[in-house]
Amino acid sequence: MAKPKVLATHSLFDAARKILQKSCEVEFWTKPERPPREEVLRRVKDKDGLVCLLTEKVNEELLQAAPKLRIAANVAVGFDNIDVAACTKRGVAATNTPGVLDETTADFA
Structure with a gap:
């Protein structure tokens, strides 16, 4: 079975990159x-997954460009960059990373 294809629009930490590359064919920006x-x-047009930042809009335009x-x-x-209703309509899971900055924020408080 072919590995799912993923587009990452930014670099990832080494540990995250290794985990993703074990099970997916990843294209990194x-x-x-x-x-x-x-770009x-x-x-994204032939990708099964997208790893993105807030700077990339995941909206109807992107979803139409990426039918898979x-x-x-x-x-x-x-x-805020993700049109959750459009993703839901197309059966695309949308995730975020809540709490990712909690420790850093606490360090500066």
């Missing part, structure tokens, strides 16, 4: 600047 929207739409998409994993506390 490696440039320091965020990917242009057109995300082009690269099954999950949009937002590496952020919030999810």
